[in-house]
Amino acid sequence: MAPSRALARLTLLRRAQQTALRRPYHSYDHPAPTGIFNAHEQAILSAAYKHVPEHGFTAQSLSLGARDAGYLDVSTNLFSEGPFSLIRYHLVTQREALAPRREAILADVTASTAVPARVERLTWERLLGNRDVNHRWQEALAIMAQPSHVPASLHELALLADEIHFLAGDTSVDPSWYTKRGGLSMIYASSELFMTNDRSPGFGNTRAFLQRRLAEAGSLSGAVGSVTQWLGFTASAGVNVLRSKGVRI
């Protein structure tokens, strides 16, 4: 009886969470669930990814990759989403590449530096991950903007913003959790678009663009914080004045 009750509770939760925003529990003790690609997909996609600089995020790259990995051309039918799975492979691998390199990326950022500096370094590092495919990235953005791929693309963007904040050691547990991630998602997406037209050496202009946007977001959140603090102070001071006058509140 007991397991069935647990099962019922879990099924109930699962049904309810179908529509809710996914943000699953991250365990340190128990192994992580397997990735979204299986071994065959992984083999084909990693081979196909090498053809992207030349052939772009296309079915052509996919079939060349399948051939390189020793599969038949027809095995690209495995990917129901076609070239989008190649884009998703790029997004997932680049996102997951941040965590192992965290120490190196943040090496010159001192421990005392605030979270925003670390967010900037990590975001820049992720943008540099687009370096090799940058000349093909506008096509990829066009595919990602197709209605059927928008939810998956936005989900990946949200995961990236969350990953960057987690690696930067952000510990917000209030609504700023949402505003920080939302803000970074918008800044990242616009910087990525800016980068596709950037011809400056080492993408220096993109970095300056990124830093300007982050500074604007920082000053905006600072202003909102100050106003909120002022309102809270005034309200509690007003209540205390009334209390000192003997009003029983």
Place this chain on the structure above:
Amino acid sequence: MPPPRDLPRVLRTLCPARPHVLSPARNAFLSMTTFAPSRRCIATTAAAPNNAAPSTPKRKPLTKEQRDFLSSALRVNQTGELAATLIYTAQTPPLVNAHPHLRPLMAHMYEQEAGHLRTFNSLITKHRVRPTALYPLWSVAATALGWSTALMGREAAMACTEAVETEIGEHYNNQIRTLLEMFEQWEAEGYEVGDEFRDLIGTLRRIRDEELEHLDHAVEHDAKEARPYWLLTSIIRAGCRGAIWTSERV
């Protein structure tokens, strides 16, 4: 009754060894919940021979359902402790003004709730669980609840504490029960339970006991004298259940 010696260490620590010595009110409330863990301990004794089989204990990856359960559990706990600290913050000034002898009690209960909030804040950051999206709504509602019950008088404030802590205690017991069921399943399949989860269940048990201690304090301070007691507590309890239900989802 102490658990048998041949049980795995984890299960022995999970079994409530010390019986709760309780006031009648709390005893009545706990009568069903304290039995549940002990029944589980007995159930695992039967499964014990299977546990000895694997030589290298391994840990099972969490399923999607388990991860969803854990994230919603941590989220709703953080929300609940946030609301509790805000209720006590709002109750304290009017209440202490009218009844100065309650100052140490209110300070003590607030301190414990603030400690719980810190615990869950660090847990949701560590495990990458998002906080509830309705944070501002719960803040306003909790402050309004605490303030209005304090204005209604000492008995109403204590009835509010009693109602809230009753719901919260039940809620923690449900979580502990689900976690124990998870452990039981893992142990039966020959997997090991990670320290992370032993710590988590220990934290939940400690916090549950402290919440129920607040319930005792409230009853000792004439929560039952509130008029109309049944209306006040049933409204607050329904509100708590609604808030828990919502926070598990958004």
